Amino acid sequence: MEFPTETSPHTARPNSVDTVMLRVILALIPGIVAMVWYFGWGTLINILLASITAVTAEALVMKLRHKPVLFAISDLSAVVTAMLFAIAVPPLLPWWLTVLGVLFAIVVVKQLYGGLGYNPFNPAMAAYVLLLISYPVDMTNWLPPRMLNDHPLGFIQTLHTIFAGHLPAGLTWDTVSGATPLDEMRTQLDMNRMISEIRQSPLWGDFGARGWEWIGNWFLLGGLWLLYKRVISWHIPVSMLSGLIVMAGLFYIADPNTHPFPLFHMFSGGAILGAFFIATDPVTAATTKKGQIIYGAAIGVLVFLIRTFGGYPDAVAFAVLLMNLAAPTIDYYTQPRVFGHKRGQT
Amino acid sequence: MTPPNQQRLWRFHGGLHLPDNKAQSLGRELTQATVPQRLILPLQQHIGEEDKPLVAVGERVLKGQMIARSKAYISAPIHAPTSGTVASIGPEPIPHPSGLVATCIVIEPDGEDAWAELPEPMDDYQQRDRADLRERVRWAGIVGLGGAAFPTSVKLNPGPNVRIKTLIINGAECEPYITCDDMLMRTRAPRIVSGIKILKHLLEVEECLIGIEDNKPVAIAAMRQAVTDAGLQKTRVVTIPTLYPSGGEKQLIHILTGKEVPSHAIPAQIGVVCHNVGTTAAIADAVLEGKPLLSRIVTLTGDGVAEPRNLEALIGTPVSDLIAQAGGYTNAVYKLILGGPMMGIALHTDAVPLTKAANCLLVASREEAPDPSPVRPCIRCGECARVCPVSLLPQQMYWYARAKDFDKVQAYNLFDCIECGCCSHVCPAHLPLVQFYRFAKNEIWAQEEEKRKAEQARQRHEARQARLERLERERKAKLRKKKEALEKKKGAGGKEQDAKKAAIEAAMKRVAEKKAAAAAPKNTEGLTPAQQRQVDNAEARRRAAETEGEQEK
Known part of the structure; x- marks a missing residue:
């Protein structure tokens, strides 16, 4: 009798890239639902638009590269990139900016570098930064959360705003949009107001801004599920949030009047999303355990420094991209000691 | 909770908790496999030098008779597993990932199972010379039965300056499906313990640790009982957590002692020797009964075989025979x-x-071993x-192996990779990491071989070049010497030349004189004065006539 011969191991593989990506998508859902709850339908529309764009772009490039198209897009990595990008941008971003950003992410940042697994930079964050510095006004037009929003837009109105580019009759951008809490905090601090004064505003909740902090919690829930499912390990999220909190804590202790409470940093902007979903992107992060701790902590520190002293209110994208650059070097210098080797001898 | 005789354990990095799938083959008793029609014995069943046949085609062999051996130190002889006739010696398919054929001795059993004369049992091994014991193990053709097939006698000789502190007996059997060691420990624990006694004496070790994974409670109990019954001192059965690959030699040593065998070194370097339970039992057979390694326990399991079980089968039994004795294939059979x-x-x-090292035949279904x-x-x-x-860092190694950057991948x-398959799994x-x-x-071995060959070729070429140059030099030197000799001859040859000349001149003179003499009348010697006068007159006349003649011209 004849049998097929393959190389060991002969086991059924318990894990797959598709599963990993699918789990990331599932883990994002609670946070997305929260965003839709607080900021309206815009985020959902953006996610759909971005996903369609991403998958189409990916399929086209794979066809150009003479690679199996269906097999490539079924890994769901393009969808993950699209979702992260759409979550990061303002809910009412004009459709063509979303398309432009996603095309840049998939075609330039991901595929031009060789596709999945080969891109040195996080595609979603690179695209976000490209739009942020090219279209700063559109990219900072956030909405106030539902409890502070006097003019919430319905689904059709949102659709119209995103695709037609103008608001429903009787509304102006000034009435509809608002700054992000981080932006607000920066502006107020720049006006030399004290934290205690600033926090008088109804904008603020227990830690961060109302609405925002809850979105952070829901993303945290998804992130913890990813940890439980071993899609990610604790090293990057814990070290990144620790880096951020330690820095914020030191400055807070030094001067609580001009530096917000550390948990404000953690529950504002993209800190939680970044710690569990963006900095943990395996392709662009450090891969050794020691390296991941350094990588995460450095992102946390950079986020704080850029938020506090840099030109932009939030900094996750910048910090992640900067550390993407450093990841290969970090990996090189943090190789584990191999069994049977002396410490320090590689 | 740690049992009283439990000791501290260490943990190696990583590893996998795999479904152990051991119950299937443990449901049936250990049985003796029947003697097949043909026994196929590859000449290479061990790590090291290939054996050379000691028998010829058509020759009758007896059970236990040595039929192949090698003179190399790292090798193990092969014995006839039963009596019969040597049917052929030639290429037969062997268990090899590439489906290679190799030289095998094929024996057709005669059914008599007649034993050859065996060496005497060494019941008094404690009084024997250790070299004799090692020689017995070597004669018996014992190799590592856990799968490595390294000649056991070599492992028993750690060298004169190496002190072995701990003997480790490997009963971990960490890979899923395999139960042959479990079955051996359940059924023949006393024999294993006898082997341990011999090993302790041979290696002069005090301490012995028997490592068994905690998914084999029956085997653990049997071994504990056997150790107690034998009254072995400083010998402990240690239950270790089930975690693949804790049965790897270096991993098991680390779990039990906390010591790491240095990279590229053998355990003896840290005072440890590790043997599989099956090997240990085979050592007892060889020493106490004078029996060579003729059979082993093998697990037949998987969804592709009807009656998963353990069989004790003669080395050389075709796999198809064994599967038939485990109920044959099921419809689910996909991979062997x-x-x-x-x-x-x-x-x-x-x-x-x-073969000697074959511990398990997993007849897997498509679900068990998918494409x-x-x-x-x-x-x-x-x-x-x-x-x-x-x-x-398997991932890094993968990138560099893929890029064929072999320096980097070695860096x-x-x-140090033991090819356990955890990363691929x-x-x-x-990725087939x-x-x-x-x-x-x-590739690296091939390159090294190439380098070695190139180096050899280079050395050969240089040697040839040097030889040619030397010959040329010698030739030139000879010529020069000759020339010099000639020159010298010329210098000293002036007188010789003169002598020659003188000789020639003398000769010429003599010739001239002879000529002159020849010109003179012949009968003119010894004349009387009167006659002389007559001659003179005649001469004068002749001359006168000559002169006249000349004047006339």
Whole structure:
């Protein structure tokens, strides 16, 4: 009798890239639902638009590269990139900016570098930064959360705003949009107001801004599920949030009047999303355990420094991209000691 | 909760908790396999030098008779597993991942099972010279029965300056499906313990640790009982957690002693020797009964075989015979794997024989051993590094092996890889990582071989060049000497020349004189004065006449 011969191991593989990506998508859902709850339908529309764009772009490039198209897009990595990008941008971003950003992410940042697994930079964050510095006004037009929003837009109105580019009759951008809490905090601090004064505003909740902090919690829930499912390990999220909190804590202790409470940093902007979903992107992060701790902590520190002293209110994208650059070097210098080797001898 | 005789354990990095799938083959008693029609005995069943046949085709052999051996130190002889006739000596398919054929001795059993004369039992081994004991083990053809097939006698001779402190008996059997060691420990624990006694004496060790994974409670109990019954001192059965690959030699040593065998070194260097339970029992057979290694216990299991079980079979029994004795194939049969699912080799045919190191035949269904799924790009998730028992960075090694950057892949310690398969198993991209490492290792070995050959060729060429130059130099030197000799001759040859000249002149003179003499009348000598006068007158006349004649002209 004849049998097929393959190389060991002969086991059924318990894990797959598709599963990993699918789990990331599932883990994002609670946070997305929260965003839709607080900021309206815009985020959902953006996610759909971005996903369609991403998958189409990916399929086209794979066809150009003479690679199996269906097999490539079924890994769901393009969808993950699209979702992260759409979550990061303002809910009412004009459709063509979303398309432009996603095309840049998939075609330039991901595929031009060789596709999945080969891109040195996080595609979603690179695209976000490209739009942020090219279209700063559109990219900072956030909405106030539902409890502070006097003019919430319905689904059709949102659709119209995103695709037609103008608001429903009787509304102006000034009435509809608002700054992000981080932006607000920066502006107020720049006006030399004290934290205690600033926090008088109804904008603020227990830690961060109302609405925002809850979105952070829901993303945290998804992130913890990813940890439980071993899609990610604790090293990057814990070290990144620790880096951020330690820095914020030191400055807070030094001067609580001009530096917000550390948990404000953690529950504002993209800190939680970044710690569990963006900095943990395996392709662009450090891969050794020691390296991941350094990588995460450095992102946390950079986020704080850029938020506090840099030109932009939030900094996750910048910090992640900067550390993407450093990841290969970090990996090189943090190789584990191999069994049977002396410490320090590689 | 630690039992009283439990000791501290260490943990190696990574590893996998795999479904152990051992119950299937433990449900039936250990049985003796029948003697097949043909026994196929490959000449190479061990690591080291291939054996040379000691018998000829048509020759009758007796059970236990040595039929092949090698003079090399690292080798193990082969014995006839039963009596019969040598049917052929030639190429037969052997268990090899590439489906190779190799020289085998084929014996047709005569059914008599007649024993050859065996060496005497060494019941008094404690009084024997250790070299004699080692020689007995060597004669018996015992190799590592856990799968490595390294000649056991070599491992028993750690060298004059090496002090062995701990003997470790490997009963971990960490790979899924395999139960032959479990079965051996359940059924023949006293024999294993006898082997341990011999090993302790041979290696002069005090301490012995028997490591068994905690998924084998029956075997653990049997071994504990046997150790107690034998009254062995400082010998402990240690229950270790079930975690693949804790049965790897270096891993088991680490678990039990906390010591790490240095990279590229053998355990003896840290005072440890490790033997498999099956090997230990075979040593007892060889020493106490004078029996060579003729059979072994093999597990037949998987969804592809009707009655999964353990069989004690003669070395050389065709795999197809064994499967028939386990109820034959089921409809689910898909792959035939020699060894376990993690490290075993897939056989392309069941016409191959059972060899000394064959511990398990996994007849797997498509669900148990599916075809490799399509490969995606590495997403650098690092799962491979998390499970690597050697703390390597498999992902980095993969990139460099793929790029054929063999210096880099070695810098990432490729040769510390034990090919356990953990990284491949967990890889979400389904990359055949171990295959990449095997490829890189083979390429590097090939390159080394090439380098060695090139170096040899270079040395040969240089030697030839040097020889030619030397010959040329010698030739020139000879010529020069000759020339010099000639020159010298010329210098000294002036007088000689004169002598020659003188001789020539003398000769010429003599010739001239002779000529002159010839011109004179012949009968003019010894004349009387009167006659002389007459002659003179006549002469004068002749001259006058001559002168006249000349004047006339």
